[in-house]
Amino acid sequence: xxxxxxxxxxxxxxxxxxxxxxxxxxxxxxxxxxxxxxxxxxxxxxxxxxxxxxxxxxxxxxxxxxxxxxxxxxxxxxxxxxxxxxxxxxxxxxxxxxxxxxxxxxxxxxxxxxxxxxxxxxxxxxxxxxxxxxxxxxxxxxxxxxxxxxxxxxxxxxxxxxxxxxxxxxxxxxxxxxxxxxxxxxxxxxxxxxxxxxxxxxxxxxxxxxxxxxxxxxxxxxxxxxxxxxxxxxxxxxxxxxxxxxxxxxxxxxxxxxxxxxxxxxxxxxxxxxxxxxxxxxxxxxxxxxxxxxxxxxxxxxxxxxxxxxxxxxxxxxxxxxxxxxxxxxxxxxxxxxxxxxxxxxxxxxxxxxxxxxxxxxxxxxxxxxxxxxxxxxxxxxxxxxxxxxxxxxxxxxxxxxxxxxxxxxxxxxxxxxxxxxxxxxxxxxxxxxxxxx
Numbered sequence: 507x508x509x510x511x512x513x514x515x516x517x518x519x520x521x522x523x524x525x526x527x528x529x530x531x532x533x534x535x536x537x538x539x540x541x542x543x544x545x546x547x548x549x550x551x552x553x554x555x556x557x558x559x560x561x562x563x564x565x566x567x568x569x570x571x572x573x574x575x576x577x578x579x580x581x582x583x584x585x586x587x588x589x590x591x592x593x594x595x596x597x598x599x600x601x602x603x604x605x606x607x608x609x610x611x612x613x614x615x616x617x618x619x620x621x622x623x624x625x626x627x628x629x630x631x632x633x634x635x636x637x638x639x640x641x642x643x644x645x646x647x648x649x650x651x652x653x654x655x656x657x658x659x660x661x662x663x664x665x666x667x668x669x670x671x672x673x674x675x676x677x678x679x680x681x682x683x684x685x686x687x688x689x690x691x692x693x694x695x696x697x698x699x700x701x702x703x704x705x706x707x708x709x710x711x712x713x714x715x716x717x718x719x720x721x722x723x724x725x726x727x728x729x730x731x732x733x734x735x736x737x738x739x740x741x742x743x744x745x746x747x748x749x750x751x752x753x754x755x756x757x758x759x760x761x762x763x764x765x766x767x768x769x770x771x772x773x774x775x776x777x778x779x780x781x782x783x784x785x786x787x788x789x790x791x792x793x794x795x796x797x798x799x800x801x802x803x804x805x806x807x808x809x810x811x812x813x814x815x816x817x818x819x820x821x822x823x824x825x826x827x828x829x830x831x832x833x834x835x836x837x838x839x840x841x842x843x844x845x846x847x848x849x850x851x852x853x854x855x856x857x858x859x860x861x862x863x864x865x866x867x868x869x870x871x872x873x874x875x876x877x878x879x880x881x882x883x884x885x886x887x888x889x890x891x892x893x894x895x896x897x898x899x900x901x902x903x904x905x906x907x908x909x910x911x912x913x914x915x916x917x918x919x920x921x922x923x924x925x926x927x928x929x930x931x932x933x934x935x936x937x938x939x940x941x942x943x944x
Contacts, residue, residue, distance in 0.1 A: 542669070543797070545681050556710075559706075560706050563696045564702060572707070575703065579659075585751070586617065586620050586663070588747045588750035589616075589620070589744065593743040593746045593747050594666070595806055596746065596806050596884065596886070598806070608731075609735075610729055611730050611735075612740075614663075616739070621655065628648040629652060650707050654708055657715040658711050660717075661680075661684055664718060668721075672803055680720060683713075683720070684714060684716070685713075687713040688710055688713045692706060747888075749892040753888065753895045756892065756899040760898050763906065763907075764918045765777045765780060767918065780919075783843075783861055783862045786839060786862060787866055787868075789839065790832055793832055793835065794876065798876060801824060801880045804880075805877075805881060806884050818941070820877065820881070821881050821937065824880075829870070832873040836867065839862065840862070843859065843863070844856065861916060864922075867923060868922045871926040871927055872926040874930050875934060879891060881937050882936060894932045894936065897932065909921040
């Protein structure tokens with residue numbers, strides 16, 4: 507007969523296991539989370555379809571011009587993200603309801619101001635390219651963005667506002683609207699034989715303008731404007747966002763370094779193989795980006811309560827869930843990635859299964875600290891994340907360069923895995939120290 511102590515211990519273990527299964531199942535089936543992931547899938551599908559249409563209809567040169575335009579848009583929007591959208595997501599749930607209208611109005615004024623501030627730089631880029639004899643299409647891209655950028659920036663602003671307010675269903679709605687208008691416009695121009703990179707940007711901008719009108723129509727009664735409040739909000743956002751800006755730049759530089767290392771060693775084919783493998787691994791990105799869009803506003807609300815148990819629960823559950831989902835996708839990439847590589851890029855890219863496997867593991871390790879990173883951010887310490895990414899950049903410029911010099915393409919993949927492992931350890935160590943001090 508089983509002793510009472512052992513029976514009680516087994517019953518306790520079963521109860522704990524059942525509780526965790528219930529918690530994870532509830533998190534998986536959480537409606538806002540599912541809507542956020544679906545929204546990111548819509549955005550990723552629209553982006554892929556746009557690239558495919560422009561590339562197939564217009565050819566390599568116009569597709570190249572379109573991608574150059576996207577890099578310029580991304581540069582402008584990165585500043586807007588760290589100085590407007592992320593600080594707004596952090597501070598909004600901490601404000602009394604009486605200040606919400608003026609705070610949202612201030613964010614809108616900042617959005618308009620930052621969008622207008624980008625115009626002189628785009629104009630200067632267009633002037634320099636024209637004077638230096640750049641191809642006419644390339645010189646025209648910054649000039650086109652002078653007119654189209656405002657609508658594209660405002661589309662992203664509206665999305666971020668909905669996410670900050672946890673209105674994920676509305677965010678999905680406007681993204682479906684914008685994506686539908688965008689793809690329909692591109693197909694119409696292709697049918698008329700008038701599609702080009704510049705006109706694709708116009709379609710993108712007009713879709714953003716329609717979404718902007720929808721957002722303004724909904725929020726027009728919930729906005730108040732004050733230059734004094736806007737000035738105070740800008741100072742608060744700069745104090746918070748300067749660390750986010752520094753961290754994002756260090757993070758991006760450490761990512762961009764490896765193709766440049768390989769190119770400096772004369773391995774341009776290796777750069778191409780790395781880009782192709784990263785494209786396959788990026789199939790998991792909608793899950794990661796969608797989870798980030800969901801977790802940031804959730805973390806801001808959970809951590810504003812200052813309850814240690816809720817903070818621990820938030821980070822633990824979301825780390826386990828994200829690790830399981832991303833790990834499953836990465837496992838599929840490891841198993842069938844070499845075949846996907848050949849389907850996407852042709853038989854000349856066969857034989858890189860080991861490289862693809864290393865990059866898939868790196869992608870999984872890189873996703874694990876996302877919840878802890880959101881926790882550090884929600885605790886009001888973006889400076890900690892910035893310092894972690896600076897350490898990552900230093901590791902890239904030292905150990906990363908040595909590994910690439912020693913083992914070429916495989917060395918680059920190993921260095922990326924080492925970098926992600928370093929960030930994983932530092933993120934959780936710093937989060938645990940900060941959380942225990944609350």
